[in-house]
Amino acid sequence: MSGTIRPLVAGNWKMNGLAGSLGELDAVKAGLSGDGLNADIMICPPATLVAAAAKAANASIAIGGQDCHFAEKGAHTGDISAEMLADAGASAVIVGHSERRADHGESDEIVMKKAQAAWRAGLVAIICIGETEAERKSGATLDVVAVQLAGSVPEGARAENTVIAYEPVWAIGTGLTPTAGDVAEVHAFIRQKLSERFSEEGAAMRILYGGSVKPANAQELMGVENVNGALVGGASLKAADFLGIVAAYR
Numbered sequence: 478m479s480g481t482i483r484p485l486v487a488g489n490w491k492m493n494g495l496a497g498s499l500g501e502l503d504a505v506k507a508g509l510s511g512d513g514l515n516a517d518i519m520i521c522p523p524a525t526l527v528a529a530a531a532k533a534a535n536a537s538i539a540i541g542g543q544d545c546h547f548a549e550k551g552a553h554t555g556d557i558s559a560e561m562l563a564d565a566g567a568s569a570v571i572v573g574h575s576e577r578r579a580d581h582g583e584s585d586e587i588v589m590k591k592a593q594a595a596w597r598a599g600l601v602a603i604i605c606i607g608e609t610e611a612e613r614k615s616g617a618t619l620d621v622v623a624v625q626l627a628g629s630v631p632e633g634a635r636a637e638n639t640v641i642a643y644e645p646v647w648a649i650g651t652g653l654t655p656t657a658g659d660v661a662e663v664h665a666f667i668r669q670k671l672s673e674r675f676s677e678e679g680a681a682m683r684i685l686y687g688g689s690v691k692p693a694n695a696q697e698l699m700g701v702e703n704v705n706g707a708l709v710g711g712a713s714l715k716a717a718d719f720l721g722i723v724a725a726y727r
């Protein structure tokens with residue numbers, strides 16, 4: 478396991494989950510009870526379930542949102558502010574997920590404003606970056622990651638209010654993952670950039686890997702240098718799978 482940074486395993490339910498899905502949260506809670514886990518655990522349910530999830534969770538599970546608007550309030554039909562997520566009991570919010578960047582045209586500039594909004598509301602910003610398949614194939618991965626980091630992570634980022642999630646777009650929901658060596662290369666690069674820009678705060682910031690993490694590959698991926706946890710999509714929907722990933726930190 479990497480250094481002394483406390484890892485974070487976060488489940489992103491994406492646009493999945495009705496009230497009955499909170500049973501999975503209960504099962505995660507039960508699965509975590511009484512064990513000395515060496516990681517923080519978070520579930521990011523859809524916005525409709527944030528308040529109920531926050532009530533159902535206990536101290537062993539943090540609740541996060543999946544997106545927020547950068548404004549505090551106003552005429553933005555259908556949007557949710559970081560303050561509203563905090564009010565509902567969230568302690569973090571994912572910003573700049575590649576699905577938001579692709580589906581909603583979110584630029585680095587917008588993602589940066591969302592991260593600042595998260596801080597304004599007292600939330601941890603989980604800032605997502607990652608290259609597409611074409612970018613990987615053309616050898617542009619590190620360039621893409623550098624541009625996204627520079628453009629999406631605001632000045633003043635600190636280890637306690639910012640988490641970076643490296644998610645290669647081609648690995649999300651596909652069952653494909655980069656090799657451990659590829660993950661190590663990109664995470665080392667991200668660490669170098671964060672340390673150059675934010676000094677000791679950047680050296681202490683958590684860098685999550687995301688993209689087809691499952692129980693079968695969690696141990697290997699979580700053991701890579703500078704991988705400080707995971708952002709898990711599909712495998713977070715079932716408590717048994719999610720707990721199987723969390724087990725990498727037992």
Ligand SMILES: O=C[C@H](O)COP(=O)(O)O
Pocket residue numbers: 489574644648649650651652687688689690708709710711712
């Ligand atoms: O936010 C989570 C990621 O997009 C990973 O999703 P996945 O685990 O289904 O590949």
